[in-house]
């Protein structure tokens with residue numbers, strides 16, 4: 217059973233880089249670290265008085281099914297006393313549904329015009345990266361992909377004219393998570409997909425390039441397990457260490473949004489966690505989900521209420537704008553005519569049920585992804601095998617941020 221650091225001990229020291237001390241400790245191969253102080257949210261945390269589990273209410277709709285998630289009432293959510301604003305959700309995905317995101321990260325998000333680290337490794341034509349999984353060298357070298365506003369790593373900046381429409385499926389997933397946690401105004405605008413191998417690390421840093429740092433940051437991981445460290449606003453705060461397993465979601469909000477964090481080590485995932493994450497539902501359970509999704513329509517993946525939501529086509533396109541962050545108010549060059557900006561579907565802050573309805577009606581008109589169908593397709597050994605092979609020695613992390621403050625553009629930010 218893990219032991220836990222006392223909250224009475226002094227966690228910060230004005231002179232010592234306590235973050236580096238722990239980073240080096242967990243990174244070390246000789247000697248390897250002990251994990252006694254690493255929080256394991258998979259097991260009971262009731263003996264850890266610094267960790268507070270909490271539950272969400274049952275939703276009135278079935279939108280979670282469309283997104284391949286368990287009902288929010290089943291999510292195991294945690295807060296940590298020493299990291300105000302940090303929320304940990306232990307794998308909220310339905311069994312097998314993480315397959316969809318693994319495929320998206322490796323096959324869809326890596327496509328041009330998104331940027332990847334491979335662009336500088338190989339200065340060749342855009343179709344080079346169409347089949348990363350089929351090329352062992354590319355698999356080994358893949359480190360990151362940027363989504364939405366393409367992050368400039370050198371200058372640590374985002375630019376108005378370096379924007380690729382944010383993936384609607386990931387926009388909907390993160391907006392849904394945000395709304396359930398009552399971040400009613402969160403808009404996903406930029407993402408980094410990080411790819412780790414067994415010897416990869418990510419050094420201590422804060423994410424401070426976004427113009428809105430009051431909005432939460434969503435971090436969703438798949439595959440091998442990481443040791444994740446999160447400290448305070450400077451490296452003088454001793455970080456808290458936790459295991460991040462496949463499917464786990466970390467939300468950094470409040471003061472945790474600007475806290476130093478790092479991944480000092482990747483460790484082999486426990487096999488039962490990989491089974492829980494990637495084993496497809498039995499035919500019967502699959503059919504059950506499908507029946508719920510299709511209860512009100514022929515071939516739609518939408519939950520029944522989506523069909524009854526009466527929303528005009530115009531409203532739908534505005535809804536889409538609201539949820540997928542392609543906000544005319546924010547994006548220069550604009551996707552939508554500016555006169556449609558002020559009218560719109562219920563704004564997220566109005567009421568949670570309305571924003572969900574907004575998501576649903578948006579989905580019915582504008583968003584064409586069908587997670588359920590894709591997971592079914594990934595059900596054959598032949599289609600899933602390359603991804604499974606990749607994950608045997610890799611971890612994928614989707615890191616999603618809001619860049620601009622509500623109602624701001626790049627020109628009127630300051």
Ligand SMILES: O=C(O)CCC(=O)C(=O)O
Nearest residue numbers: 408410423435479613615
């Ligand atoms: O991989 C992770 O869990 C964290 C990634 C991260 O901190 C980042 O992309 O800024």
